[in-house]
Amino acid sequence: MAEAATQQSTAAALGRREQGAMLGISRRSRYIAHAILIVGVFIVAFPIYYTFVASTHSLQTILRPPLPLLPGEHFFDNYYEALFGGVGRIGGVGVGTLLFNTTVMALGIAIGKIVISVLSAFAIVFFRFPGRMFFFWVIFITLMLPVEVRILPTYKVMVDLGLIDSYTGLILPLMASATATLLFRQFFMTIPGELVEAARVDGAGPWRFFKDILMPLSKTNLAALFVIMFIYGWTQYLWPLLVTNSNDMNTIVIALRKMISFADADTEWHLVMVTSVFAILPPILVVLFMQRWFVKGLVETEK
Amino acid sequence: MATVELKDVRKTYGGRVEAVKGISIDIPDGAMCVLVGPSGCGKSTLLRMIAGLEEITSGTVSIGDKVVNTLGPAERDIAMVFQNYALYPHMKVYDNMAYGLRNRGMDKDEIDRRVRDAAGTLGLAELLERRPRELSGGQRQRVAMGRAIVRSPKAFLFDEPLSNLDAKLRGQMRIEIKNLQRSLGVTSVYVTHDQVEAMTLADTLVVMNQGLAEQVDTPIAIYERPASIFVAGFIGSPAMNLLAAEGGETGKGLKLAAGGTVKPRETSLPEAGRKVLLGVRPEHLTLVSARNNADIEMKVTAVEALGADTLAHGYPVDGDARAGELIARLPGTVRVADGDVLPLAIDAGMAHLFDAGSGKRI
C-alpha cells in the first residue's frame, strides 16, 4: 500500500513537471531567464573586476583614460606598497593595520550582537519574570533608534568614558541589536513546548538546555545572522569616523575616504584601488565560506 | 518503582479556569492507571501536575510515599512519553536515549549498556545512529519509549502517545506498551481519549469529566456498572442507549416513554412516577420474531453491516427522531434495511438505571 502511494505521488510529481514544461517554462523562456541572470551577474561583478584591474596599473595609466580592460604589470609593486610601504595620505598606516582594525570591529560587532541577542531572546522566551513584556517592548522600541539618531549622546558618553580611539569605543555602541533579538525570539517561539519539557524531564537545567538543545537547533540562524552582522560591521562609516582620531585606529572604509583628496592629481588612485580590493575581499570570503549555511538559515528551519 | 498517590489535587489557571477540581487516586506499585475523558476535561493537566511540569494549585501528589509537590520534573524521577514524541531533532537516536542519563552524571559504560539494552528490547538496535527525521512515526514512538525506559524511573507518564499513529500500528504498539509495562513493573499513568486503549491497558481506569473523576475502578467494573450516564455514554462503543422512562406501579416495572414496560433485574425499582433513564447497551437489544414479545420497536434510519455484526441505527417508533437515537447490535446474519421497523427485546438483566435529574446510577 505504501508503495502504491509512493508511486502515485511520483506520478503526480511527474505530471506536474510536464505540465510546468507545457505551461511556458519553454526553451525560449529558459534562455531569457539565463540572459537576465547573466546581465545581473555582469552588472554586479564588473565594477569589482574593474577595481581589481585598476589596482594593477600604475598611477599614470589610471589617470590617462581610458583604463585598459585587462590587468597591468604593476600588481606586485602596488600591493607591496599598500601592504608594507604605508600609504602617504593617511599617515603611514599600512593596509594590514587597517584590515586588522576592521576585522576586530566587524567580528566584535557580529559576535557581540549575536551573543547579546541570543541571550536576551532566551530570557524573554523561556523565562517568566516580572517585567518580561516591559523589557521586550523596551528592546523593541530601540529599533527606532539606530546609531545615526543617537550619535551625539553616544559620542559624549564615549568621550566621558575615555573610549575614543579604542576598539571598545568602536564596537560597544553598535553591539546591541533589537533586530537580531526579535529574530531569535521568533525562532525560539517556534520550538515546541514538548521539547522544552522533555529536556526538563531529562534533567537539563536552563544552561544545559541552552547549550545542548537550543544552540544546535539555532545553528543555521546563527550562521545567517553572523554573515549579515559581519558585513554590517565591516561597512560602518559614520561611527568609526567620529570615534577614531588617530590614523592607526582607522578602519579600512575610513582610510579609503581619507585617501581620496579633492584634487585628482593628489590622490594615489592605484593604492586606493588596492585598498578597495582589500576592503571588498573579506566580506566576499565570509559570504562564500558561509554561503551554504547562510542560505539554509534563510530558507529552512530544522525542527 | 513506587506507588503514586493523588490527594484532592486541584489546578486553577490564572485564578479563573478550573481545569482540575479535586481528584484523588491511589495507584498501587506497578499498576497502570489510565485517565480517559473527552477533550478539555483536564487529563493532560493532571498528568503534567504529576510530572512536575505544571504547578499544583492545591492537594498533594506523592510518588513512593514522598510528597513531591515542590520538586522539579527531574527530581521526581519520572519519565514521560509525549504525544509528538519530543525527540531532540539534532541528536542521534543513541544520544536521544542517553541524554537524560548523561545529565545525571551516569558512568559512560553504564549508559552504553542501558541504551543498548533498551534498543534491543524495542528493536531499535539498527537505528541507533539515525536522526529522528530519518525514522518512521512508529520508530520515533519507540525511541520515545526507549528514552523513558533507559532511566528506570519510579513512574512512566504517557500523554496520548499513540494518537499520531495509524490504526494498525496503534493496535500493535498498544500491546507492546502493555507487555513492556508489565515486564518492567513500573507504575504508569496513561492519558488517552481512545476508549479501546483505555479498556485494554488499564488496571485502574479513571473516567474524567470537566475536571472531576466520574468513576475510578477496573475497566470491567466500569463497563458493567457505570456510575453515571456520562460514564455509560463514554465507555463502550457504540455508546449505550439511554431511554427515558419512569417508575411504574409497584411490581410492574418501568414505563418507557416510548411505550411498553420493562422489568430490569436491578434490585430497587424506582418509585412510581420517578423520572429515570434506562441504559441499554446496543448488544443487549435482541431482535424478536413477534411484535407482542417486543419491549420496544425501532424504526431503522441507517444500517452499518460490519460483517460479524450489523449495527442498526434508528429511533423508537412511538417517539420521533428527536426523542433519542437508538442503536442495536444485531448478528451479522440478520438482513436489515432502512425504514424497517424492528421489534426488539431489552435484556432487562443487563440494563442500567440512572436518575434523570442527576444522571447518577440508581
Ligand SMILES: Nc1ncnc2c1ncn2[C@@H]1O[C@H](COP(=O)(O)OP(=O)(O)OP(=O)(O)O)[C@@H](O)[C@H]1O
Ligand atoms: N495554560 C493554560 N492556561 C489556561 N487554561 C488552560 C491551560 N492549559 C489548559 N487549560 C484549560 O484547562 C482545561 C483542561 O486542559 P487539558 O489540556 O488538561 O485537557 P485534556 O483533557 O488533556 O484535553 P485533550 O484531550 O484535548 O488533550 C481546558 O479547558 C483548557 O482550556
Ligand SMILES: [Mg+2]
Ligand atoms: Mg491533552
